[in-house]
Amino acid sequence: MAYSDKVLDHYNNPRNVGSFSKEDPDIGTGVVGAPECGDVMKLQLKINDRGVIEDARFKTFGCGSAIASSSYVTELVKGKHIDEAIAIKNTVIVKELNLPPVKIHCSVLAEDAIKAAIGDWKKRKGVAQADDPKGEPSRAATGSGE
Amino acid sequence: MKLQCPSCGGQQEPQLICRQCGAPLPAELDCFAALALPRRLTIDPSALEERYHELGRRVHPDRFASSAPRVRAASLAGTALLTRSYRTLRDPASRGLYWLELNGEKLAENNKQVPPELAETVFEVQEQLAELRGAPAGQDGALRREVEARRDELGASMDELREKLAYNFARWDESDGSDRAELVAELKSVLSKIAYLRTLIRDVDRELESPKAA
Structure with a gap:
């Protein structure tokens, strides 16, 4: 099966590979896996107090499509508010990278990683700022379908 | 649900080969049925291999080279099904996955968390x-x-x-x-x-x- 040019580009020149310190309170970490193929994806988001994603890093061990999906996602979420990022659907990734049907689960994995990372950040901030009046997770929470 | 052999007319449970005349049957079978095994997860690997070879010989297209096209087609399909079933059940992990599938369960459902x-x-x-x-x-x-x-x-x-x-x-x-x-x-x-x-x-x-x- 041939990979699309965009997948190959992300695979050969992955953007934002690496990790942030898990101790940094502004970092949300999401680790998700695809048990069908054994791929593991870690996505870390640096989120400021206004809920805007300032930076992103990923480490993915899996096939080219999984690596490309997470690489693309780090570019996609940067500068977005978490409410916007959490609503990102895997179909956006499928379309951008032109993924074939057998690789759609890779894009689902990347979507799940965003949700897990933001969830982790919220959890950590929720503990740290329990009485934050502008915390309004209800709307974002509805975005976690599937 | 009985199946009638198109060659001899014998009625039987769906299986790979007609119990009465030995002709390959055009049956839709799950992997266990294809190998005439009970639906059990525990399988003795050597018995499985033996069964596979035995059924493989009996359904082999060479045996039906001069039979009617319908029988030859069933022999080819049966051989492919048998091999696919054997490969699915041989490895315990793939057998387990297949079992989940048979039971209407999906491995990835609510299962994205890596331990x-x-x-x-x-x-x-x-x-x-x-x-x-x-x-x-x-x-x-x-x-x-x-x-x-x-x-x-x-x-x-x-x-x-x-x-x-x-x-x-x-x-x-x-x-x-x-x-x-x-x-x-x-x-x-x-x-x-x-x-x-x-x-x-x-x-x-x-x-x-x-x-x-x-």
């Missing part, structure tokens, strides 16, 4: 592999030995998981169905761990076997 200790191991080992990849040839002896030791540990973990899988198979075979939800969850958990570990071991082996460019 934290396992995720930890994956990232650690992949880190080691990256180091080994980056080390100049000739100066990577210590790193290589570390990775080789890691490979042994991972192999031992895999053996443990396979034992756990066999245990879960036996539990399922003995179950009266009242603990089905728990059995499904357990089976999914073990199968997922095996998948993550298998991918990791594959990556380690590739790195250890890859000739380093000087």
Whole structure:
């Protein structure tokens, strides 16, 4: 099966590979896996107090499509508010990278990683700022379908 | 649900080969039925292999080379089905996955969380592999030995998981169905761990076997 040019580009020149310190309170970490193929994806988001994603890093061990999906996602979420990022659907990734049907689960994995990372950040901030009046997770929470 | 043999008209349970005349039957069969095995997770590998070869001989297209096209087609389809079924059931992990499928369960459903200790191991080992990849040839002896030791540990973990899988198979075979939800969850958990570990071991082996460019 041939990979699309965009997948190959992300695979050969992955953007934002690496990790942030898990101790940094502004970092949300999401680790998700695809048990069908054994791929593991870690996505870390640096989120400021206004809920805007300032930076992103990923480490993915899996096939080219999984690596490309997470690489693309780090570019996609940067500068977005978490409410916007959490609503990102895997179909956006499928379309951008032109993924074939057998690789759609890779894009689902990347979507799940965003949700897990933001969830982790919220959890950590929720503990740290329990009485934050502008915390309004209800709307974002509805975005976690599937 | 009975099936009528198109060759001799004999009525029988759906199976690969007609019990009465030995003609290949055009039946839709699951992997267990194709191999004429009871639907049980615990399978003796040597008995499975024997059954596969025996049925393979009886359904083989060479035996029906001068038969009607309908019979030849059934022989070809039966041979393909038999091989596919054998391959699916031979490996315990793939048998377990197939079992979930037969039971209307999906491995990936509500199952995106990598067990934290396992995720930890994956990232650690992949880190080691990256180091080994980056080390100049000739100066990577210590790193290589570390990775080789890691490979042994991972192999031992895999053996443990396979034992756990066999245990879960036996539990399922003995179950009266009242603990089905728990059995499904357990089976999914073990199968997922095996998948993550298998991918990791594959990556380690590739790195250890890859000739380093000087």
